[in-house]
Amino acid sequence: MERIAQHKILVAGNSFEQCCDRVRKFFDLTSLVIYDCIQVIDELCHHGPDADFFPELKKAEQKNQLTINSLIDELESAGINRISDLRSKDPGYSSKVFHILAHLLDGFIGIDSYFYSIESDSHRLSDQARSQLQSAPDKYWLIHLDCYSELPEEAGILHM
Numbered sequence: 001m002e003r004i005a006q007h008k009i010l011v012a013g014n015s016f017e018q019c020c021d022r023v024r025k026f027f028d029l030t031s032l033v034i035y036d037c038i039q040v041i042d043e044l045c046h047h048g049p050d051a052d053f054f055p056e057l058k059k060a061e062q063k064n065q066l067t068i069n070s071l072i073d074e075l076e077s078a079g080i081n082r083i084s085d086l087r088s089k090d091p092g093y094s095s096k097v098f099h100i101l102a103h104l105l106d107g108f109i110g111i112d113s114y115f116y117s118i119e120s121d122s123h124r125l126s127d128q129a130r131s132q133l134q135s136a137p138d139k140y141w142l143i144h145l146d147c148y149s150e151l152p153e154e155a156g157i158l159h160m
Contacts, residue, residue, distance in 0.1 A: 001037060005147040007109075008060040010117040010125075012139045016045070019141040026118055033111050037148040044144035048137025057125075057142055060115035064104060064123045067112060071101040111147075 009026075013019040020040050027038055046053040078094045080086060086098065103110045107121045116122075119140075120129045133140055 001148040001150055003146050004149050005033070005035070005111040005145075007113060007145045007147065008056070008115045009143045009145060010057070010115070010119060010133075011141055011143055012119050013141065014139075016047070016141060019143055022118065023143050023145065030109065032109055033147075034149075035147040036150045039146045039148070041144045041146055046142040048133065048140040053137065053140075053142060057115075060142065061124050063114040067114065068101065068104050071097055071104070075101070 009023050011019045011022050013022055023040070024038065027033070027035065046056045074097050075094060078089075078097075080089060080094060080098070086095070089095065100110065100112050104113065104123050107123065109116050113123055115124070117125060117129065120126065122129075125133070
C-alpha cells in the first residue's frame with residue numbers, strides 16, 4: 001500500500017475520539033476521494049487549547065496556499081492569465097490544473113487538499129470561523145491523517 005496523501009482536518013467535537021470518528025465518517029461518505037486506508041497519526045494531532053494548535057493551523061493553511069500559488073503559476077506558464085483565456089485552450093492538462101485549483105478554492109476536498117475544515121467545508125478559515133474557533137478552542141481538534149491506496153491512480157476517481 002502506498003501513502004498518497006496527508007491531510008490536516010479541522011473538526012469540532014466533545015473529545016478526540018469523537019472528532020476522529022467524525023473525520024472517518026466524513027471520508028466514508030465522500031465520493032471525492034477514495035482511500036483504502038486512513039490512519040490518524042495521534043502525535044501529529046493538535047487540540048485547540050494547546051500552544052502549538054494555532055501555529056500548526058496556520059502552517060496547514062499556508063501549505064494549501066502554496067499549492068494554490070503553484071497551480072496559478074502553472075496555468076500562467078501555459079498562457080492562461082485571465083479566465084477568458086480558458087475559452088481558447090484545448091482540453092487536457094491545463095484544464096485539469098484549473099479543475100484542481102477550483103476545488104482548492106470552492107471547498108471540495110481532494111487528494112491535493114492538505115488542510116480542510118469539516119466545520120466550514122473549506123480549505124481556509126473565514127474571519128467568522130476563526131473567531132468561533134478562538135472563542136471555544138477546547139471544542140476543536142486538528143486531526144492529522146496519512147492516507148493510503150492499493151491503486152494510487154484510482155484514489156481521486158469518483159465512484160458512482
